[in-house]
Amino acid sequence: MNIAILFGGSSFEHEISIVSAITMKKVLKRSTLTYIFVTPQREFYLIDTGKINSKLFSSGEYKKSKQLFLKKGGFFTESMFGSKKVSFDVALNLIHGRDGEDGKISSLMEFFSIDFISPRMEASALSYNKLYTKFLAQSLGVKTVAYEYLSKNDERKISMDYPVIVKPVRLGSSIGVSIVRAKDELDYALDVAFEYDTDVIVEPFIEGVKEYNQAGCYTDRWELSIIEEPHKEEFLDFEKKYMDFSRDSQVLSADISTEIESKIQECFKKIYNPLFNGSIIRCDFFVVEGEVLLNEINPIPGSMANYLFSDFEGMVERVSKNLPKEQSITVDYQYIHSIQSAKGKA
């Protein structure tokens, strides 16, 4: 199968998307990969799979590659001799953060009729925004950590006890996130978070909380990964996250009871189905006093969470054969015809 990897994007996570994309070479071994780079200025370049490495981007050398243009049905090169379509079977959206996770790339793929693996628009809008994720979870009967919501112009007052964790609502990879241990640190943490976003959520910081990651998708059946207990520092900063985005070998299952395991799986399925059809996502859960709480949805997880699956490549193929279809709409202009004939009679 020929898989187009879309990566980069106009995002604070542009650089780790490059790391994720390069990692795919190690895990999608049977497939032909077509690398399509989205620059920070949102131009498209076709990157030679044989030559891809991180320096190609940091040096700006990628600009020597062929530029691509989006049109009906695909990406095209353009030259004096006309335009030529870049051939692939499916696009894999690997753009972390803005553009990739907020629904823009999904909109582009749907609008231009390109088959793609990614959460669709609605799923993106709800999972990219941590506040909306809370609404979604609530409506599906999935418990979440308690939270308060603050917008940039709101009074900077919270009612929960310290320590708390402050998060910009729209970013991943721990960017702009702070732990606040006392009231006099809140202001600075909010300054940091509001650097990145107009809205934040504040949650209680639960010292030593048990965290578990579950990835998966629905193809013609449920394909759930093993559950991992990530070995974290207090929480991962951006530098340390490099490990996550370049991981390519399978890890061990967390040591948890079958009861907790099935609770986590059940929550994952509730969140996923059917909103996330066509995508491979990772959900991060907390377990507090035997109760499973959704912490975050990672709609485009680092290196697609490949390290949690025993047959990642096979699964990618099965997802691509079970993509959700857009409803077909026929416009027959009956309505306009009837207005015209009504006018004609008048």
Next chain:
Amino acid sequence: MNIAILFGGSSFEHEISIVSAITMKKVLKRSTLTYIFVTPQREFYLIDTGKINSKLFSSGEYKKSKQLFLKKGGFFTESMFGSKKVSFDVALNLIHGRDGEDGKISSLMEFFSIDFISPRMEASALSYNKLYTKFLAQSLGVKTVAYEYLSKNDERKISMDYPVIVKPVRLGSSIGVSIVRAKDELDYALDVAFEYDTDVIVEPFIEGVKEYNQAGCYTDRWELSIIEEPHKEEFLDFEKKYMDFSRDSQVLSADISTEIESKIQECFKKIYNPLFNGSIIRCDFFVVEGEVLLNEINPIPGSMANYLFSDFEGMVERVSKNLPKEQSITVDYQYIHSIQSAKGKA
């Protein structure tokens, strides 16, 4: 000002979008209009403003117009002599239903850096889906009509009393909507709604309920329209809606108390601010026993609800001068540089 009117789209409301677009000629008199038609197959055509009429589309004659292509910064014509940008100051998204209201057009405009008047992506995702509108209203402290939610594969059972109204969650213009007076009619109404959507909401049908429409936007100040009490049949079917989409002259204010008026205005502002910045929307409210309930958000109202404003054209100009700006993101490749130097040292 030169305003590009985007209309048509791959939508059940394609034809009434054409009616809305043509109406703009009568209400945007000072402006130069650049008509960009989006075909049901999602191709773009530049339509001659002098020649626009509904027959141009129903006859297929529009295909003789110049085809346009979306690229960084705008819409372009392409020929043997290169590509040429179509010049305008701002695009007005007038595509009702899918593509226009679901966030696709907004995604395209943002991605390709085109100034546009329309709800942005998040606002679109939340207002296009009537279930998510309920979440949004709840979170903002705006009351809504009670509801039950049914997905296509759910058991067809509701617990509220009849009569009820069944609505596909993602459509406007009353498409697929039915009033159900007794249990034995529910199945047929659901069949109709599920023709158009995978999900429906069911609400109590309140006989003779008072309905009021409030349109508006925030420019450098609040610009709220008069409040109209629409004169409706039981509810508007698709044919009767033609009246709404071709309206071009101002109507009279509803006869309501100042108390209800300010309650409606307050609810409108809560919903709008700041999520809908950059757009002109209409919210439809019910008043039940002195209480204001949000019925629906119309993110792209028929003919932009121009008939509710005394200075519609001036307002469009002010919106275009107060569009929300995307956060600028600079990618400096510091992170990749640091990985490379770490590797070099190892």
